[in-house]
Every structure is written in structure tokens, then in C-alpha cells.
Amino acid sequence: MDWVALRVSLWLAAGTVALLVPCGVYVGRFLAFHRFRGKLLIEALVTVPLVLPPTVLGYYLLVTFGARSALGRAFETVVGHTLPFSFEGLLLASVIANIPFVVQPIQRGFEAIPADVRDAAACCGLTPWQRFLRIEAPLAWPGVVTAAILAFAHTLGEFGVVLMVGGNLPGVTRTLSVAIYDRMQAFDDRSAGVMAAVLLLVSVATLMITTGLSRRVGLRRG
Amino acid sequence: MVDRGLSVKLRQAEGIPLDVEFACAAGEVLAIFGASGSGKTTILRTIAGLYRPASASVQCGGMTWTDSASRTFVPPHARAVGYVFQEYALFPHLTALGNVMTALGHRPLHERPARADALLAQVKLSGRAGRRPHELSGGERQRVALARALAREPAVLLLDEPFAAVDRAVRRRLQDEIDALRRTLDVPLVLVTHDFDDVVRLATHVLVLEQGRGVALGSLAALTSRPDLAFLREAAGAGSVVDGVVTRIDLERGLAELSFDGGRLFVPARGGRVGEAVRMRIPAREVILATTAPQGLSLHNVLSGRVTAVHSDGTHDHMIVQIEIGGSRLLAEVTRDAVTRLAITPGVRIFALIKSVSIEVQGPALEERTQEAGDGIQA
Numbered sequence: 360m361d362w363v364a365l366r367v368s369l370w371l372a373a374g375t376v377a378l379l380v381p382c383g384v385y386v387g388r389f390l391a392f393h394r395f396r397g398k399l400l401i402e403a404l405v406t407v408p409l410v411l412p413p414t415v416l417g418y419y420l421l422v423t424f425g426a427r428s429a430l431g432r433a434f435e436t437v438v439g440h441t442l443p444f445s446f447e448g449l450l451l452a453s454v455i456a457n458i459p460f461v462v463q464p465i466q467r468g469f470e471a472i473p474a475d476v477r478d479a480a481a482c483c484g485l486t487p488w489q490r491f492l493r494i495e496a497p498l499a500w501p502g503v504v505t506a507a508i509l510a511f512a513h514t515l516g517e518f519g520v521v522l523m524v525g526g527n528l529p530g531v532t533r534t535l536s537v538a539i540y541d542r543m544q545a546f547d548d549r550s551a552g553v554m555a556a557v558l559l560l561v562s563v564a565t566l567m568i569t570t571g572l573s574r575r576v577g578l579r580r581g
Numbered sequence: 582m583v584d585r586g587l588s589v590k591l592r593q594a595e596g597i598p599l600d601v602e603f604a605c606a607a608g609e610v611l612a613i614f615g616a617s618g619s620g621k622t623t624i625l626r627t628i629a630g631l632y633r634p635a636s637a638s639v640q641c642g643g644m645t646w647t648d649s650a651s652r653t654f655v656p657p658h659a660r661a662v663g664y665v666f667q668e669y670a671l672f673p674h675l676t677a678l679g680n681v682m683t684a685l686g687h688r689p690l691h692e693r694p695a696r697a698d699a700l701l702a703q704v705k706l707s708g709r710a711g712r713r714p715h716e717l718s719g720g721e722r723q724r725v726a727l728a729r730a731l732a733r734e735p736a737v738l739l740l741d742e743p744f745a746a747v748d749r750a751v752r753r754r755l756q757d758e759i760d761a762l763r764r765t766l767d768v769p770l771v772l773v774t775h776d777f778d779d780v781v782r783l784a785t786h787v788l789v790l791e792q793g794r795g796v797a798l799g800s801l802a803a804l805t806s807r808p809d810l811a812f813l814r815e816a817a818g819a820g821s822v823v824d825g826v827v828t829r830i831d832l833e834r835g836l837a838e839l840s841f842d843g844g845r846l847f848v849p850a851r852g853g854r855v856g857e858a859v860r861m862r863i864p865a866r867e868v869i870l871a872t873t874a875p876q877g878l879s880l881h882n883v884l885s886g887r888v889t890a891v892h893s894d895g896t897h898d899h900m901i902v903q904i905e906i907g908g909s910r911l912l913a914e915v916t917r918d919a920v921t922r923l924a925i926t927p928g929v930r931i932f933a934l935i936k937s938v939s940i941e942v943q944g945p946a947l948e949e950r951t952q953e954a955g956d957g958i959q960a
Contacts, residue, residue, distance in 0.1 A: 475670035478631050483684035484733060490658075493683065497674045511959040527809035 360553050363530050364538035371446075371534060374513035375453045376507050379461045385505055387465030388495070392477075410457040417523025420452045449525035449532050451515015456520050460509040468493065501572040512565035516558060584643045586873045587737050589624070593634040593793075597623050601795035603788050605737075605769035608829035612772045612780040612801075615790030621773040622667070622948075626942070627741045628632070628771065629664050630657035631864040641769070642736035663735030667742045669726040671714040677701060677725045678710040684732035700728040704758075720751040727759075731766075738763075738770045744779060756782045781822055781862055782943060806910035808892035808901035819865035819901055820941075821911045827857045836881065836937070841930060843907025845935045846879035865901060867939035871932040872923050882935040886926050904933055 360400065393423030399525040408416055424431045424442040434442045442448035474493060480494040496503075527541060535554055542551040584765045585607040593599040597620055605611040613621045626632035628639055630646060633654065639647040646655045671680050681697040683791055690694055701710050704724035714722055723743060730738060737921055738784050743759070744752040760783055763770050772783055780787055780801065787804045789797040804810065807820040825841035839852040846861065853859075874883065886906035900920050902913045911933055915925075925931065 475666045475668060476672060478626075478629075479664065479670035479729075480672070480683070481631065481667055482629055482660075482662050482733070483729065484658050485683065485684045486658055489686075494672055498672075504836075522782070540893065 360551060360557075361533075361535070361538040361542075364533050364535045364554075365557070367446075367530065367533060368515050368535040371449060371453055372511045373380055374450050375457055375511050375514045378450070378464075379457055379510055380455050380503065380507050380531035383458075383461035383465045384503060386470045387462045387502075387506075388491075388499075390462070391466045391472075405462045406459045408456050411518070413456065413519025416454065416456055417520045420455065420520070420524050424448060426453070441461060443524055444528060444532060445527045446525075449521060449534075451461050452520050453514050453517060457510040457513055460513050461506040464497040464502045464506040464509065465499070466502075468505075471502070471537050472498045494519035505569045508565050508569050512562055515561055585736070586766070587628070587641045587771070588638075588765075589640075590638040591624065591627055592636040594797030597634075597699065599623065599627075599634050599650065600793060601788065601790065603795065603798055604907050605771060605786065607767050607769055608763070609785045610763055610770045610783050611786045611788060611952065612774055612784035613788045613790055614774060614777070614780050617775055618792075619790045620788055620793035621775075622741055624790075625664070625771065626771055628657060628737065628739060629662045630660050637888040639793050639884045660737040661733060663733050663738040663740075665723075665726045665730050665740045665743050666957075670724045670744075671722055671725055671729075673714050674925055676711050676713055676918075677706060677717065677721075677728075680725055681732050681955060687734070697728075701725075703731070704728045719747045720755065723747060723755060727762075731762075735768060735854055737768055738766065740770065740772045742774055743772070744774075744776070744829060750927060759783060781860070802909065806903060807910055808890050808903045808912055819912050820862050821865070821909075821915055823863065823869075823909050823911070825859055825861060825863045827853055827855050827859060830855060839942070840942040841907075841909055843886070843909040844884050846935070847898070848940050848942050849938060850942070863911055863935060864939060864941070865912040865914035868904075868911060869914050869934040869938060870904075870915055870919065871922065871934060872929070875934065876931055878934070880934050881937045882933075882940075884911075884933045884935070886930045886931055888931050890926055890927055891916070892923060900933075901952060904931055905934065910927050 362468045386405070390398065421443055422428065424434060426432070426435065426441050431442055438447060442451065476494065476498075477490065485493060515534075516536055517534070518540070521532065521534050521537055525534075527533050528539050533541070535558060539551045539554045540560075542554070586604055588604040590602045591599045599620055601624060601649055609813060613624060615621050621636075623632055625636055627647065628641070633647070636649045637647045638649070639645075642661065644655070645653050646660050672683060675683065678694070678697050678701065681700050682693050683692040683698055690721065695796050697706070698710065701707055704727055706721060706728065709717060709721055712724070717725065717801045723746070736794065739859070744755055747755065751956070756779065763783075772779065774780060775816060784801050786800050787798070788795055789804070789810065797804055797807070801822050802824065825839040825846070827837055828840040828845070829838035830853065831838070832850060835850050836847045839846045839848060839861065841861070848861075870929055874885070884906050886904040888902060889901040889905045889910065891900060892903070899914050900915050902915060902920070902925055904911045913933060
């Protein structure tokens with residue numbers, strides 16, 4: 360069992376959730392409540408990471424943030440090293456790969472709030488912030504929690520993007536899923552088996568929690 | 582009227598077409614009446630600041646809420662509006678008490694629970710304070726929505742189809758309660774409905790809306806005695822509404838005498854007290870016309886008046902005759918043949934014959950009470 364890899368995986372997943380969920384709430388809520396020209400395109404772009412092979416995603420991330428690109432050079436001057444093959448680069452890639460897993464459940468959560476209920480909140484004298492905190496957030500939270508859990512679990516299991524962008528540096532970019540692949544290559548079936556079981560357990564638990572939460576949303580409206 | 586009333590002027594050509602202008606004084610109930618899709622709800626939403634038409638002016642309680650000419654727009658949460666939404670729009674995650682407390686933000690924190698309790702008691706829901714909306718019946722939800730709207734201490738109360746989602750028996754009871762409420766409230770009340778029964782029971786004034794355009798505006802009595810409003814006729818059957826007061830009850834003969842501006846009418850007595858205000862609706866089909874005072878009839882009600890208008894739909898064999906009786910106007914629906922035979926033209930003296938049982942009477946006690954079952958009202 361590669362504990363260092365597990366630690367990298369958990370840090371990466373936690374960091375992804377911490378960065379992505381607040382942005383996801385903003386974007387998901389905006390998409391749920393507003394109709395505007397080009398909304399379809401934005402929704403398609405948000406979903407693209409879901410359908411692209413992770414290798415394609417990784418390729419574009421490398422091209423965009425590589426040492427030869429303007430963004431990559433900007434990153435290097437700020438942080439001090441290049442983005443690919445670093446934890447920060449891996450985190451950024453993970454955030455982008457997880458956008459659909461976060462934005463969509465949150466958007467659905469906010470969409471489930473009837474327009475009349477939001478209007479009623481305004482007519483009760485609640486300011487936009489009060490409406491968000493006292494009416495919208497309590498009604499949409501199952502969507503937000505689902506988003507966080509999906510992003511966390513998906514990051515633990517991500518393989519293609521990690522390998523393309525992060526490589527396989529122990530303690531830096533070697534995550535649990537890459538470690539499993541690594542152990543298999545080395546014919547260390549036992550270690551691979553233990554780590555695979557850990558990931559399987561986490562996945563099942565995640566799905567149980569998210570399914571339970573989505574039932575809760577259903578009950579609320581009934 | 583100038584200060585505490587509501588005055589609204591809306592124009593919009595595109596999207597949802599709108600062309601209305603009306604005012605509603607404190608204590609008055611303006612019913613916006615029209616088919617679904619005629620823009621009734623849009624008018625309420627504009628008053629509340631939830632919708633902004635191309636050109637709009639909304640003044641209430643001496644304040645300008647919307648004025649597109651001067652680019653004034655007060656956001657909805659800064660308007661003192663009590664809005665009862667069609668499906669009530671209660672906050673599903675909050676109890677009845679929590680829903681009412683949400684609208685008490687203008688009160689100091691320590692006053693809110695007691696105030697919310699008092700409001701729930703006012704709508705007879707004291708025993709339901711801890712329930713969430715899904716644990717309440719349709720009628721109870723409506724009451725919570727009403728209590729929440731009142732909690733805001735509104736300068737105008739807006740009711741959007743308030744009885745659409747409750748059954749007939751509960752509806753009667755709620756209508757009576759809202760009628761009692763508006764007498765104590767003393768703010769303009771705007772009621773949107775497509776059911777003429779609501780109009781007759783609650784309204785003092787009516788705005789008839791057709792595809793966003795105000796086609797008629799006036800007091801209920803004035804509008805229901807107009808012979809030319811085809812929409813009202815189709816919705817409810819022609820019939821004039823007359824307000825009166827109980828002047829005598831003769832239990833031996835089983836009759837109540839109701840006085841109105843123009844004379845007296847007799848209706849079957851069903852209890853009630855002398856001095857009580859009542860509202861009568863006289864269906865135009867039930868009014869018979871005669872050019873001389875008839876003798877030897879079983880009828881109690883023979884009213885003498887003058888023809889003020891004769892209206893024909895063009896397509897129908899029926900004509901609507903408007904008769905002035907004292908300060909009131911009645912409608913009579915008669916055949917085209919009768920109009921020719923009796924030479925009924927404006928100015929002619931005429932007698933209107935009305936069967937006592939055909940007069941629809943509403944008042945605190947004169948109508949038959951429907952006991953509601955199932956919709957547990959808390960004592």
C-alpha cells in the first residue's frame with residue numbers, strides 16, 4: 360500500500376473541491392436562474408470535459424500551460440516552476456476536468472427552486488444576499504453536497520489526465536490510481552489489489568451518499 | 582386616495598402586450614378579471630417589481646415604485662407589498678411560523694416570534710405553527726400565504742387567483758375571511774381572478790382585461806349593469822350586482838325585505854338581521870319586462886323604471902335591455918321579438934318583474950352556509 364500516493368490523492372481531491380465548489384455555486388446558480396444568448400454554448404463548454412477522453416483533455420492542458428505558451432510562462436514567473444509535472448499543475452488540471460461534475464448538480468439544485476418561491480422571498484423583503492442564504496441555499500444544498508462528493512470521488516479515480524499532466528513523481532504527482540498502474544507494471548499484484556479495493560470502497564460509499572441526497576431533494580418537493 | 586392608494590399605468594407592445602391604467606384606493610378591492618393569458622398576473626408582478634414592462638408607472642402609498650420616464654425602479658424587496666401567489670409559493674424548508682417570520686424583517690428580532698404567532702392566530706392556524714407546507718391542506722397553505730403577506734405590513738395587498746387551488750366549500754369560507762380582512766386592513770387590495778364568483782363576492786371595482794388591454798374599468802355595480810360587455814356575459818351570464826341592506830324580516834311569510842338605491846326587493850328569508858349589508862346579483866335572464874303595471878301575479882318584485890339602453894349582440898336572438906331604477910341599473914335579457922312587440926327603446930317607461938327566488942343574495946348571514954369538512958380549522 361502506497362500511503363504517500365493516497366495522501367497525494369486525498370490532497371488533490373480536497374483541493375479540487377475547495378477551489379471548484381464555490382465557483383460551481385456561482386456558475387450553476389447563474390445558469391439555473393438566467394436565460395441569455397449563448398447559454399447553450401456555455402452549457403456545452405461546461406460539459407465538454409465529461410465526454411472528452413482524458414488524454415485529449417490532458418493534451419490541451421499541456422499545450423495551454425506548457426513552457427512554450429504565454430499562460431505557462433506567466434505561471435512559471437509567479438510560482439517559480441513550470442506547471443506540468445507539478446502538484447499545482449495537477450490541481451489545475453483536476454479542477455478543469457471536474458467542472459461538469461460540479462456545475463451540473465448545483466445547477467439542477469437551484470433549478471429545482473420554483474421561480475415563485477424566489478419571487479415570494481423578494482416580496483417578503485429579503486435582499487438578494489438574504490434570499491441566497493435563507494431560501495436558495497437551504498433548498499439547493501443537496502445539489503451542492505452531491506457536487507462536492509462527485510468531484511472528490513472523481514478526482515480520487517482520475518487516471519488519464521494525471522498521467523498526461525502530472526506524470527508519476529512520488530509524493531508530488533503520483534496519485535493512488537497511478538500507483539495502482541505502477542504496481543501492476545511491476546507485477547506487484549498484492550499492493551495493486553489493496554489499493555484498488557480502497558478506491559472501490561470509496562466509490563461505493565460516494566454513490567450511496569449522492570443517491571441518498573438526491574432522494575432527499577425529491578422528497579422535499581413532494 | 583392620492584396618498585395611500587395605488588395607481589398603475591402600463592404600456593408595452595412587444596412580448597406580453599399591455600395597455601392598462603387604473604387606480605385603487607385604500608379599502609377598495611379591485612378585481613382584475615379576464616381569461617387566462619390575458620396578462621392579469623403580469624400586472625401584479627409589475628406592481629411588486631418582479632416584472633418591468635417597456636413603459637410603466639406604479640405609485641403606491643405616496644411613493645413612486647416604478648417610473649420608466651424618470652428611470653425610477655425600487656427593487657421588489659424594498660416595496661411594501663403583500664403578495665399571495667397562485668400556488669402560494671411557501672418556503673418548503675420552513676414551518677408555517679418560519680414562513681411568516683421571514684416576512685417580518687422590518688421588525689426587531691425579539692418581536693418577530695410573537696408577531697408571527699398573532700398573525701397565524703388571525704388566520705386561525707395557531708395549532709399548525711410547527712408544520713411544514715407539505716404537512717398542510719390546500720386551505721391551510723393559503724392561510725399561511727395570507728399571514729405571510731400580512732406580516733409585511735403591506736401598502737398594497739396582491740392576491741393572484743387566491744382560491745384556484747382549493748375546493749368549493751373551503752373557497753366560500755376563505756372568501757368571507759378575506760372580505761372581513763379587507764375591512765380592517767385599509768390598504769388597496771388587487772385581486773386577480775378568472776372566476777366571476779370571486780368578483781361578485783369580494784370586489785368593489787373591476788378591471789376587465791382582454792389580451793393585456795383594459796377594456797372596462799369601474800365599480801362592480803356600474804360594470805355589471807352595462808349591456809355591452811360581452812366578456813362578462815360569457816363568463817358569468819349577464820346579471821347586475823346591486824348592494825343593499827336588510828330592512829325587514831317577515832318570518833311568517835318567509836320573506837326578507839332588502840332596500841337598495843331604487844326601491845325594495847323581497848327574497849326568501851334565511852335568517853339574517855335587520856341592518857345587515859347584502860349584495861344581490863340579479864341574473865338578466867330572470868328579469869321579465871312589462872309596459873304596464875301587471876295585476877294578479879304571484880310575484881313579489883315589480884320595479885318601475887326607464888329603459889336606458891338596448892344592446893344587441895348581432896348574432897343572437899336575444900337582446901340586453903338596461904333599465905334605470907332610481908339610482909341603480911338592472912339588465913334584462915329578452916328576445917328580439919319582445920323588444921319589437923313592446924317597442925322597447927331608450928327612454929320608455931318599463932316595469933321589471935323579478936321572481937324572489939331568482940335573486941342571488943350574499944351577505945354575512947343570508948346565504949346558506951356550507952359547512953366545510955376536512956379542512957381542519959383550529960379554534
